[in-house]
Amino acid sequence: MKGPATWSELETEMKHWVYVAAIGASLASPVAAQELSEERIKELALEAILENPQIVMDAVAILREREAEAQVASAAETLANQRDLLERDENAPVLGNPDGDVTVIEFFDYNCPYCRRAKPTIEGLIAADPNVRVVFREFPILGDDSVLAARAALAARAQGMYEEFHWALMALSGRINEAQIMQTADDLGLDVAQLEADMQSDAVTMHIETSLSLAQSLGISGTPSFVVGETILPGLVDQARLEELVAQERSDG
Structure with a gap:
């Protein structure tokens, strides 16, 4: 096409x-x-x-x-033909219930202020719905520091600390840089030397490249952006709207 x-x-x-x-x-x-x-x-x-x-x-x-x-045609084709990659990519972090029946996908950047404002929305959605899965797609489009933050967060998966590290980075204020990223990792008890090595892994690079490819085919150019079922939501979305879409997707089976 x-x-x-x-x-x-x-x-x-x-x-x-x-x-x-x-x-x-x-x-x-x-x-x-x-x-x-x-x-x-x-x-x-x-x-x-x-x-x-x-x-x-x-x-x-x-x-x-x-x-x-x-x-529009490209997005429809991606939603139809790459659903498994969007929702079940083993190389993408999943929060909430890994076996949940409805998936919410978020494309985000750690230096995006609106992504930070979405933090309580995602936390609230997970707390309110024990059967929802949230797939995180690291989409670092706001400069080199964003790429470093994304690589560090993805590398934290190897130490079983993605979730803690993700929320900690989202809680920072202002534009984050390499020093803050590594200090946050150290504060959480991560092995920083191992983290720095894992940041260059093929898996980390593949996740980011896949995010960029999916975003392009879906017409996503900014953060945050969400995908629920057949719906693509650019920009900040409140919890009620996400819950509505999750309920609709669940009822549609």
Whole structure:
């Protein structure tokens, strides 16, 4: 399936419209359209665009519409064909009930203030529903410090400390850096030397790469973002809304 349109495709679309404009402008000319030189086509196109600037806006609008349609199709295909990867990836941390009947997936970044505000929402959801699973997808898009935090949290799984480390990092204020990340690990009693080694593991790298790939195919570009069943929720969501979607997914079976 063709992916979302890119700005290189916009250029192609624009050239198409320019050519159409040039051919249209040439109809009144005794010179056959197929005999026009590229330079003359550009001249005629410029004349047509100057006379009707809406040509450019129409080309942009068409591309954006195609991009939106392609993104919706891409997201639907991912939800249909990559459900196991989204919900049952063994390389993704799971909180709540690992055997729960409904899965909530969160894409997040430790330096995202809205992700931090979502912390009590996720904690509340887990506390209120003993049969929900929450899959965490580390999605570090806010710089190198975010990547370090994601790698450190994922590496903590090898020491059985992901959950504690995750909540501790989410509880920090301001932009976190490497010193704070490692200090937090040390405060929790993690073996920091082992953590630093595990941060470079293939499993850690694969998790982040998979998160980026899934996010792109789902049209997720910001944090936090949630997936429940067929629903993709960008941005901060309150607990009541998540509980509503979980109940709906449960009733749908």
